[in-house]
Amino acid sequence: METELNDKQLQIMDKALEVFAEKGFDSASVRDIAQRAEVNVAMISYYFGSKEKLLEAIFRNHTGNMRKKIESIIHSKTHDPLEKVDLLIDTYVTVIIENHSFHQLMMREQVLMKEGPLYTLIKDMKTQNRNLIEVAVKAGQKAGLFQKHIDVNMLAVTLIGTVNHFFSNYKFICQERHTKPGKDSDFDAESTEKLRSHIKVMFKAFLTYGISNKK
Incomplete structure (x- = not known):
């Protein structure tokens, strides 16, 4: 069963995609994504656990x-x-x-x-x-x-x-x-x-x- 994503998760995923597309997955950092999404690194960790899991969610x-x-x-x-x-x-x-x-x-x-x-x-x-x-x-x-x-x-x-x-x-x-x-x-x-x-x-x-x- 698929878990419904909330607005904040979708916002992070959308901005992370922008960063990944610009820099490549390996070169992009969680801090880069946090800055683009205007959230703190802890929130990304809370919702997704890691950069790899964030890409999987996207x-x-x-x-x-x-x-x-x-x-x-x-x-x-x-x-x-x-x-x-x-x-x-x-x-x-x-x-x-x-x-x-x-x-x-x-x-x-x-x-x-x-x-x-x-x-x-x-x-x-x-x-x-x-x-x-x-x-x-x-x-x-x-x-x-x-x-x-x-x-x-x-x-x-x-x-x-x-x-x-x-x-x-x-x-x-x-x-x-x-x-x-x-x-x-x-x-x-x-x-x-x-x-x-x-x-x-x-x-x-x-x-x-x-x-x-x-x-």
Whole structure:
């Protein structure tokens, strides 16, 4: 059962994320976070125990919200399998845009991460998301809309890898498109819409290949 976070905890977590994103987890200190959040170090210790536990709390909060959104789409009875694919793609891109600092931090930390509590949380999250995508794929197969042999792992890699590459290279992409990049949290709407559309076309082509072409 998830424990509800109070306003002070959410404030600390929000400011800690800013500090972690700016300095990196290892370089950020609890004192840095306390100053940014305008609280004392003892309060951070009281609520979270350590810097590592604070990062885990941030991770649980962000990924928990994402999982709830994905579950809501997967288990919806008002959308067919292809509509669910569109909604999953829209949701993933939107969550990245709205929580860009968090995803930048997690991408960077995963490269340096050794096995431990956070590593296990990330592995479990990826497994859960992969399983949810598999549920959506199987529903499409059962309805006769998707091809029978689909590598769900590669499907997830295609989605996550494409979106991560887009946002990691956003300024370069804007230069190529002759558009002016905004702040990291204010992405060009036209570029992100092209990203969504591209992934949707790619997914539908892959999921229905050999079915949509049948006479």
